[in-house]
Amino acid sequence: MSNLSTEEFYDDLADSYNDIIYRCAPRYEEMQQTMLEYIPSDLEPRQILDLGCGTGNLTLRVLEMFPETQVTALDLSEEILGVCRRQCGDDRITYLQQDFGQLDLPDSGFDLVVSSIAIHHIDDAAKQVLFRNVLASLRPNGIFTFVDQFRGETPAIYEKHMQVWKSFTDSKGVPSEEWQMWMEHQDQHDFHATVSEQMRWLSEAGFVDVDCIWKHVLWTLLTARKSGDE
Numbered sequence: 001m002s003n004l005s006t007e008e009f010y011d012d013l014a015d016s017y018n019d020i021i022y023r024c025a026p027r028y029e030e031m032q033q034t035m036l037e038y039i040p041s042d043l044e045p046r047q048i049l050d051l052g053c054g055t056g057n058l059t060l061r062v063l064e065m066f067p068e069t070q071v072t073a074l075d076l077s078e079e080i081l082g083v084c085r086r087q088c089g090d091d092r093i094t095y096l097q098q099d100f101g102q103l104d105l106p107d108s109g110f111d112l113v114v115s116s117i118a119i120h121h122i123d124d125a126a127k128q129v130l131f132r133n134v135l136a137s138l139r140p141n142g143i144f145t146f147v148d149q150f151r152g153e154t155p156a157i158y159e160k161h162m163q164v165w166k167s168f169t170d171s172k173g174v175p176s177e178e179w180q181m182w183m184e185h186q187d188q189h190d191f192h193a194t195v196s197e198q199m200r201w202l203s204e205a206g207f208v209d210v211d212c213i214w215k216h217v218l219w220t221l222l223t224a225r226k227s228g229d230e
């Protein structure tokens with residue numbers, strides 16, 4: 001799997017992704033459930049965007065929580081979008097193959113933008129552009145909430161995060177080749193930034209009510225709102 005682009009990596013992983021992610025990402029369901037619990041009850045989203053939907057595990061939860069809503073499921077990988085379509089169906093979903101770096105989205109088109117473990121695939125400058133593009137795609141008072149892998153605030157904490165993550169995968173019986181696959185991918189294509197940096201970038205992009213809702217080791221859930229004054 002070495003030297004693959006992110007798109008090729010997820011194309012190759014598409015069919016086995018659901019088996020792998022539950023044993024490799026600690027508290028995977030909890031982080032997504034917590035995200036949904038904190039969506040303001042008065043938001044009543046009609047249009048939701050899932051950035052980096054993968055096989056659609058978060059997409060499915062969003063569809064279940066908001067039975068009236070339409071979801072746009074966006075991902076770079078054609079193969080993983082195919083698995084997402086098999087898992088989530090065509091009812092109430094639009095599939096978009098787009099790169100976070102070249103988004104083409106309707107202005108103010110979404111009430112809610114969600115994302116799970118995807119934004120760390122783009123570098124820090126691209127994250128800041130993405131945050132501005134997400135803001136533009138939200139209607140006033142719309143919510144952006146995402147869970148992702150974040151760097152520790154110090155090198156020592158970041159190193160500890162990696163050790164704790166490795167211990168978790170060992171406890172789940174993850175084979176060493178699978179851990180190695182993630183680490184090779186991480187070294188080549190992952191860009192972990194700190195919680196404080198990313199909260200600042202959200203505020204600088206123009207979001208308000210920026211907050212960290214949940215955190216476990218690398219995995220952190222942030223929320224932000226587009227002001228109603230726009």
Ligand SMILES: C[S@@+](CC[C@H](N)C(=O)[O-])C[C@H]1O[C@@H](n2cnc3c(N)ncnc32)[C@H](O)[C@@H]1O
Nearest residue numbers: 010052053054075076077099100116117118121
């Ligand atoms: C770890 S998976 C997460 C999938 C799903 N959201 C979940 O929580 O299980 C990361 C996803 O982000 C997608 N991705 C990575 N880089 C991307 C980019 N630049 N633009 C769009 N999607 C991207 C990958 O193709 C992959 O499906």
